[in-house]
Amino acid sequence: MDGRRFWGVNPHPFWIIILLISVQYGVNEGLLAALLSGTALLVYNLPEQKITQDIHDYLLEICIHPLMWFSAAVIVGNLRTKQMQELQKIRYDLSDALKREELISSAYNKVNSMKNNLEARIAGQMRSAISIYRAAKSMEALEPEKILYASVELIHAVIKPDKFSIFLLTGNTLEALVIEGWNPDDNFSRTFTQDSALFREVMGRHRVLCIKDKQDEIVLDEEGILAGPLINPDSGNVFGMLKIEAVGFKDLNLVNIESFNILCEWIGTAYNKALQIHK
Numbered sequence: 001m002d003g004r005r006f007w008g009v010n011p012h013p014f015w016i017i018i019l020l021i022s023v024q025y026g027v028n029e030g031l032l033a034a035l036l037s038g039t040a041l042l043v044y045n046l047p048e049q050k051i052t053q054d055i056h057d058y059l060l061e062i063c064i065h066p067l068m069w070f071s072a073a074v075i076v077g078n079l080r081t082k083q084m085q086e087l088q089k090i091r092y093d094l095s096d097a098l099k100r101e102e103l104i105s106s107a108y109n110k111v112n113s114m115k116n117n118l119e120a121r122i123a124g125q126m127r128s129a130i131s132i133y134r135a136a137k138s139m140e141a142l143e144p145e146k147i148l149y150a151s152v153e154l155i156h157a158v159i160k161p162d163k164f165s166i167f168l169l170t171g172n173t174l175e176a177l178v179i180e181g182w183n184p185d186d187n188f189s190r191t192f193t194q195d196s197a198l199f200r201e202v203m204g205r206h207r208v209l210c211i212k213d214k215q216d217e218i219v220l221d222e223e224g225i226l227a228g229p230l231i232n233p234d235s236g237n238v239f240g241m242l243k244i245e246a247v248g249f250k251d252l253n254l255v256n257i258e259s260f261n262i263l264c265e266w267i268g269t270a271y272n273k274a275l276q277i278h279k
Helices: 014-025 027-042 055-138 144-158 197-204 214-220 254-277
Strands: 163-170 173-180 191-193 226-231 238-246
Touching: 014 027, 014 055, 027 055, 144 163, 144 173, 144 254, 173 238, 191 197, 197 214, 197 226, 197 238, 226 254, 238 254
Parallel strands: none
Antiparallel strands: 163 173, 163 238, 173 191, 226 238
16 A cells, blocks of 8 residues: 555465466466556556666566466466366267267157057057957858948958948949948939949959049049959859948058958958858
């Protein structure tokens, strides 16, 4: 408080500023604090040279505090800078570990979801297989016409259609014998004569029609999605038609289209077997 800026105080109060800034922020900020402290100490505050001092002693007296401050800023600041770099590396490693953990967790959830879906599909297939077996078993030793009624459960188990129908050939006309899922406002035909394109393609050419084919879509004419002949495998005669009018979007796939073909053959074989048993 004598106007000499604590020149004679040892240690000088500026040490606190320099050490705190060096410890907190690192070497660059510490050097800046040392420079400002030296400037604040020396500007317009240089002591008079004593008679007993040579120029070297005088310069040492003037520069001793700034030199020590700069040295302390370099040493302490470098230690702090190294610590900050290590801390930054730890933070980076932690962030990287958290990202890996998130990716692993996401992958696990995805795999777990796939596992659950697969288990559900396997369980569904097991139930479907059991239902198919029971439906097929119930068709044994039935009368020919009852075979067509009994095949309803089998069709539900294999394709799961919302609406379908089974037609039986009577003379030159296909007549709906089994109707499943139709609503009162549905305009599906209950009979098809030999003049219709659907009759000619299914009964005459023994073709399986699918709405995915442009030509087949024209022939089906909004009467259904799939249509196929029921054929006696021994004689090759067509005795009826299986037609699917509505099915879920996901269920109209290659597997179910092939299953539809197999169903037509299966019903035809069971019908023929019933004819032979009940002759």
